[in-house]
Amino acid sequence: MEDEKIxxxxxxxxxxxxxxxxxxxxxxxxxxxxxIIRKHTSEVRSRYRKALAFAAVAGFIVGYLFSLTLPYLNKTIANWKLSLANDSFCITIAENFSILSWIIIAGASVFAALNTYELSLSLLKTKQ
Structure with missing residues (x-):
């Protein structure tokens, strides 16, 4: 009966x-x-990868160059520390100088990497 209805x-x-x-x-x-969408996505992905590679290299180079100056800065801070009074706040800064210097180096490296990423993204044009 249901078959007939259907x-x-x-x-x-x-x-x-x-x-x-x-x-x-x-x-x-x-x-x-x-x-067309697949080609465009592939080009954009390639552009992002190139920009990321440039940013990584720039961040590494900036960090490396700043870390090369650490021995000279440590020697300068050690000499400066000898001329300070024992109860000075500057003594605390001088004793923690290597921590502060690594934080500054990391910040400079990240800053250089981010700016390089943005700059390389703007300079790498997609093909149309």
Whole structure:
């Protein structure tokens, strides 16, 4: 009985199908747009990777160059510490100088890396 009801519901159902040509042209347009998006995504991803590589190199170089100056700065601070009074606040700063200097080096490296990333992203243009 239910089969007859279902058959009667679908007996008058005759959907109109589009022609093969219009279906294929629509499918090709959709595939072309997917290909364009895929190429654009690939180019943008490549651009971001290059910018990230430049930023990493710049941050490493800045950190390395600043860390080369540490022995000279430590010697200067040690000589400066000898000329200070024992109860001075500057003694505390001088004793913790290596911690402060590494924080400054890290900050300078991050600053250089972020600016290099932004600059390289703006200079690397996508192909159109």
């Amino acid at each position: 058959k009667s519901l679908f007996s008058n159902y005759d959907p109109e199908l589009s022609s093969d040509f219009s279906f294929m042209s629509k499918l090709e347009r959709n595939l072309d747009s997917v290909e």
